[in-house]
Amino acid sequence: METSTVVPFNAQLPSSVARDGFDTPSASAERELAQLRARVRELSAELVQAQETACRHVARELHDGVGAELTATRFALASVETWLPADAPPQCAAALAVANRSLDAVCAASRQAVAELHAPSLEAGIVGALAHWTSDFATRTQLRTSFVCAADVRLTRLPTDAALAVFRVAQEALNNIVKHARAESADVRIETSRRHLTLLVSDDGIGLTRNARDRRGHFGLSGMQARCAAFDGTLRISARRAIGSQRDASGNASRGTLLQARFAWDAMLAHAPRAERRALQS
Structure with missing residues (x-):
């Protein structure tokens, strides 16, 4: 009765190898290549996971730390504007306006950064x-x-x-x-x-x-x-x-x-x- 050997990945082995059960150099190389690819997948997945963890951490820091400081700065500027004397030089009001515009831009950029760092909803x-x-x-x-x-x-x-x-x-x-x-x-x-x-x-x-x-x-x-x-x-x-x-x-x-x-x-x-x-x- 004839027997046949099914070789994965459509690789062809010499009949002598099939009888003796030993790998050819090409089969061994393919196996090592598969192992290397699996290791690359594993390391890449670990790197991606580390990146997502870092993104979540930075997002929390931006929201809780930087966000709180920006809010405090906004209240401070509002207090300065409130207590500014009526006869203050116009340059003071202009400087406050520039500071408020800059603060608005930073707040908007911070919110956008937090939104992008957080993983999106994939529902x-x-x-x-x-x-x-x-x-x-x-x-x-x-x-x-x-x-x-x-x-x-x-x-x-x-x-x-x-x-x-x-x-x-x-x-x-x-x-x-x-x-x-x-x-x-x-x-x-x-x-x-x-x-x-x-x-x-x-x-x-x-x-x-x-x-x-x-x-x-x-x-x-x-x-x-x-x-x-x-x-x-x-x-x-x-x-x-x-x-x-x-x-x-x-x-x-x-x-x-x-x-x-x-x-x-x-x-x-x-x-x-x-x-x-x-x-x-x-």
Whole structure:
């Protein structure tokens, strides 16, 4: 009677190896590679968890510490304005007005920072969370922002940690566009295939400058890479030529930036209930 050996990952082993039960160098290398990938996932997940813990801590400090000091400062300025003599020089009132405007700006920035540091509500799923955040982002920054998403039922079933990873990468990418790209518009898109969820964030800004390339060790970029790696994914940032005849201030064809963050469905759905995971992957 003939016997057959089923080899995982469609690897082919010589018949002599199958008879003797020993691994070939390639099989051993594949096993070690799988172990390394698992370790990368584990370390990346730990880094992401540490980042979220740090975000929560900073948010509490901003809200409880800085927020309290800003409130005390506001009352102090109000007292100064109340007790200011009627014959005080007009420069005093002008200085108080400047101080109050600056305080208003700091308070608004602090509230926004606290809101972004806190994990978003994902009860409506990643699609609802990103649609709401990009709309608010566009209103707040005046950057024309669009959001398009594939119709894929798996997006509604993502576990919280996986949905948060996608959200945080999109959030960081858009914030970077406002800070560095000098762009007028940005597009956020989620595409899906059988094996991967891909987040694409593009803009029509100045593209990848030398300074941008030198920021490879930047905390935000490393954080995005870790979030992708935690779900067997990859992060790629490349220059993107603008469509049509868009020109920059120097008259050159403007170049935007394209960020592609890929996540593996198998890793993202790993924490979903087993029966639900089988149904989504079939």
